[in-house]
Amino acid sequence: MLLFFFSMLLISGISYAQTYENLLTNPGFEDGIGSPWWSNSQAHCFSDNNSFHSGSKSLRITLEKPAGDCVWVGQGIKVTAGESYSIGTWIKTEDVTAPGAQIFIEWSGPSGWLGGEWNAEKLIGTQDWQYTGLGGVKIPEEATSASVFLGLLKGSTGTAWFDDAIAKKYAKDLMRAFVLHPNYGGKILPGALSPEIRVEITLNPEEHGWTLNELELRVELRNEVGGSVAQKDVKPISSKSFCVDLDISSDTEPGDYDLSIALYEAMDAKLLAESTYRIEKLSQDDLARLTSYIDRYNRFILDGKPFFPLGLYVVQYLSDTSQLNEIADRDSPFDTLMNYNINNGTDAEITDYLNQLQARNLKLIFSLKDYIGHGQEDIDTITHKMNTFKNHPAIISWYMNDECGLEYLPELEALYQKARELDENHPVWSVHWNTDWLIKEAHTTDIVGVDPYPIDNSPITLVSQMADAAEEARKPLWLVPQIFDWRDYPDDPRASTGRPPTREEMRAMSYLAINHGAKGLIYYSYFDIRNDADYETRWKEIK
Known part of the structure; x- marks a missing residue:
């Protein structure tokens, strides 16, 4: 069972914990550049034991004149449609001309090639080992397979070394909490409509070995000395994604507060996850200090008037x-x-x-x-x-x-x-x-x-x-x-x-x-x- 604690003094917070299982086999090329790696130009791709980021070997791609296409080494990875992944590698370059050396990912489906992501940094010139990659690559729903490629892009010349490549899946946190109201800087404006606080919560219990009926949630607003100003306990039975509203008494003083969204194991009240956000209840004088802000309807207010x-x-x-x-x-x-x-x-x-x-x-x-x-x-x-x-x-x-x-x-x-x-x-x-x-x-x-x-x-x-x-x-x-x-x-x-x-x-x-x-x-x-x-x-x- 995962014991996870996350605290952040920012309004709204989403975090994604990552799994660190590398989906690539032989990512450091210690076993050479053969299967499961494959290349579209073996004459230009080599296993190199003279320059490496770690271990004793790396992949080297050398082009003395521009090729008619990208020269790459690639490997297929297991992916799930709709999920997000990150890829990265260490690259070293020597006299590489633009567009450069890069890692990228492509995917296919039953009908063939579907596209990919090619926005990782491209390295050119002569540079020592540098890490580059892409995070949050979402696999399309229609995709059934994906491959990671390391290569010198079309039109490039020079030598690039690649080592310690990685491909990994993002795993969502057990709890994702997002503060919908107040919707700007944690500021409750004078005359705010009820509920003054609304939190959207998404739970992912199965990925962490839980079921919904084993969990309990508490949303609580606390003053600066830790005293409870408002509180609501929720038993998430019927829905994994839901909103919790918290009404604030009209006589609550202007000032700074902490909003806690805490998830517990129901049986023994063990804390499993918590997000904390700074909330500020404004007085009329506080509001007058703001030359601009965002109102409850997501309008930008400038000098007291909506501004588009x-x-x-x-x-x-x-x-x-x-x-x-x-x-x-x-x-x-x-x-x-x-x-x-x-x-x-x-x-x-x-x-x-x-x-x-x-x-x-x-x-x-x-x-x-x-x-x-x-x-x-x-x-x-x-x-x-x-x-x-x-x-x-x-x-x-x-x-x-x-x-x-x-x-x-x-x-x-x-x-x-x-x-x-x-x-x-x-x-x-x-x-x-x-x-x-x-x-x-x-x-x-x-x-x-x-x-x-x-x-x-x-x-x-x-x-x-x-x-x-x-x-x-x-x-x-x-x-x-x-x-x-x-x-x-x-x-x-x-x-x-x-x-x-x-x-x-x-x-x-x-x-x-x-x-x-x-x-x-x-x-x-x-x-x-x-x-x-x-x-x-x-x-x-x-x-």
């Missing part, structure tokens, strides 16, 4: 006001920018740029998405950025996660906690194309985003499909509709059928997003269309 951001992704030099003038033109409906270039300047230059935005009634989603992967250095940088700029009226949100996989989850949790400590006035926004990652990382953001780009490779209803999938995150949605032409990205396979979305298609994507719950639209991307030859025509259509 209609924005653009841009890449602007901070001194370039020409683009600001075009976007702020009276014929333009856009009011918000997400500038990838915001940090390419001194503090004084960033402040001046923010002033230029404010003068044109434009708002900014401040990008912090590049500050991940460097530990304390990232914490220090984000601390400086937030403390320096958080009081500027042009800022409405922090952009902290741009497609980060589950391998970054511990860092995302730490960065989000730091953001909430530093600035209670501005929500954090995160965007994903992988809705499985989005759901599993939902506790590291206040607002979620998805970026469906269907034109012209998928049905336009991809927009509503991804918006509906994002509902499981139980967060407000600022969706990223497509205005760019896939041909602006010639290395992407979708470029071959790319074209600009028509005015009607852009309008349809916008309405699909809104009808399926979006509370903001940030279009991708102004910087792509501005570089296109037909910019003037396209910009008029987009406005």
